[in-house]
Amino acid sequence: MKYFTSALTGVAMLCAVSASASPTADMPNQYFDGMAAKLIMAGFRDIQMVDQETNTLTAYDQHGSEVMIVVHPTSRQILRQSFVHKSDE
Incomplete structure (x- = not known):
């Protein structure tokens, strides 16, 4: 049972990481990939x-x-x- 719980936890963590990484579009180069990762860590999404x-x-x-x-x-x-929209200010 201990191994099953560990495996299930691992799968859940993998799904969470996959879900959080998907909202970012492909960036044109590695610099912008790093910048997008930094923005995601700061709480931004759909970059x-x-x-x-x-x-x-x-x-x-x-x-x-x-x-x-x-x-x-x-x-x-x-x-x-x-802000892109004035109503968000």
Whole structure:
């Protein structure tokens, strides 16, 4: 029974990780993959690339508001974050 419980816990954890990783679109390169992972860890979801040249992404925050995020080209720091819809401010 102990092994069954351990296996069941492992499967549940795998399903949870798979579910949390799926809302992000494919990023154009490894840098943006890392940036998307950082944003997911910060509570954002449904991350989409808007403009690779200006390092602009969109995502939904913890409250369900759509935000536009501009990131630094090398340090993965968020330079600017603004709401897409005025009603979310």
